[in-house]
Amino acid sequence: MRFLIKKLLALAAFATPAFAEVKADSTDDFQRFSAVPILGYTEETQYQLGAMAIIFFRPDNEGGKATELDLSFYGTSRKQVTGSFSPKFYLLNDRISGSLELHYEDWVGNYFGRKNNPDIDDYRKFDRQTFYTKTLVKTNFGTKQWVPGFNYGLFLEFNHTNVEFNNYHYYGTTEEPQNTNGWRNGVGYHLSMDTRDNTNWARHGYLVQWGHYFYNKGMGDYSYTHQELDIRGYSEFIWNTSMAVGFLWQRVDGDAPFDKLAGSDGLKRFRGVEKNYFYGNQALFLQVEFRKKLFWRLAGDIFFEGGKTGDYFSDLMRNKWHRSLGFGGRFALNKKENLYARCELSWVDFKNVGMTMYVRDAF
Template sequence: MFLGKKILLGIFLFAALAFADVNFYSQDTLAFDTTSQKNFQRYSAVPVLGYTEETQMQLGAMILFFLKPDEVGGKVPEIGITAYGSSRGQFQFTLEPYFYFYHDKISLWMDLEYQDWFASYFGRGNNPDIDDFVNYNRKKLYLGARLESRVGLPSYLKYGIELHIESSDIEFKDGDDVPLPDPHSGSRNGIGYLFGLDTRDNTNWTSHGFLVEWTQIYFSDQFGDYTFNLESLDMRGYTTLPFGSTAAMGFLWQRAGGDVPFDMLAGPDGIKRFRGVESLYFGDNQALILQSEVRRYFGWIFGGHVFFEGGKSGGYFSELMRNKWHRSVGFGALLALNRSEKLFARADVSWVDFDHVGLSFYVRQAF
């Protein structure tokens, strides 16, 4: 989302203190004992308030429920529920459970989402004009699932499957000079696989380690209305710095081939990869995104980070390499929703292409 042209006001109200069932400690550390009933945190909640030209007033809330692990020291399962709407009748609901099995060697993430919302389309390619776009309305029902396993392999290797089931109804408003794509309304159903090398010490707040992950998802008109495929190579590295800080570096290459819906092309999501822009602000058949960030926990429930990101897209690899980089520099505020699990909510401010300012809000780190 952009400030100025599109965002008049954006407020992320962190209210975990008022709504969290947790005992906070004064020491400057992220971790504390959660094995006892007294210290185990059961839930946390955050209200969200904002205003945009497209949606007018937005109001909603997010609540996270934490479940006790099956064994001492195990990962804590959680269920996240987010719901918000606008004064123009828009609405979005998301249910995200995270579960762990078999001594945390198997993890299951699910995402059930219903959306009736406005979005902006800037055209296809790497050279969008921020002032030249067309709005569209999307009604979407989506179910995603990712099952990862380390069973039978060394602890630093993983494999898994990914499921994507979606029904979308997209309607474009009248466009000016932006060529309108095929909306690809209907069913987009696919299944894929992943392989990874993962040595991260913690997935919510990584202090050291690295990740290399290859993912492919195949969509077929035998199961839905369109045939296409998505693939990505995700590489991340983390190291500790003086004064309790952490440096994070990220590399993401994406490719989309076949009869790809315009909203599933390769490009930034605006929340985790190249923060502060509209989803697919620049998007095409291939995309490359580089990220760097320094994070620090200040104490109690507060933290922060500064970051620099670059990204570009192209129709094919040689064009991708020739195209210019989009750049973004920014900073973010962090609020601990569950200190024992090192789980933070974040609000980021980005200076995109050194020309316009963007906002992004999310739970967990960007990468």
């Protein structure tokens, strides 16, 4: 009960963004920026304290998508520090789009072992220092006239990570992973078909995207591939509620580090657990979520998620599902762009309560 009360108190702190600074142009209703404090609690971080700001740039054309610049920095009660600089851009009347993320973290995490059903009380603590640059640039040149909604693009990642397990005593049975430090640099291609009416909170349409990324020792210290099929559908539901359905399959082949394998991320795919709480060479996730605007800048959602992992396809099919049922509250950072910050509680495997705070929808 004490554990649950602590989470509910942290959930109450989510009201803090209601006092965020939100500015618009004095001559029209275009919102220039939004700034909110970060004050919350998650399974991986415990208590968080920091701030984030989002700067919006006017679209190239009337009705076009607004370019955004996300800035965030926060520290946690687990002595974790992270900061990021992340533009999301739409250029030439939305003919070119993409994102760029510069990210640094000094992180304390838990390693539960490479398995689908870990013991939540048996883990190895580690310290990780990571800096990475990740970008995805997409375009519809040559395809918009014939296949509206189709985009193709290029993915790049430069990542340097150092993980240290020896700073903590451990008396369990989980073995320390091998091959954790060094450069993880990759390049790949990305294909997508996107008919959504909005990229933040969609109420109509669908998104199908395929990514195939190659990491090679010629560029870094590891050789592996990452494949990902992501399918999402959106529709109207009763009482002016929107419904979102998601399917995600991931596969990793080669000598990938443990934190680059397929598995739960705790924020978007299977919320309420630590990142890579369960993982393997392959992962499968199913999600259903109902979202509803309430009043002023507030909204809410309820969701159900299932996920599992396995080293081979036969393992993946045979292994048991993890299940999660949850609900959350949302605060609009930009109503015109349907951009919301969310805070959600999850009942993981109907045994443990988890909490998640994030900007934008999970899927």
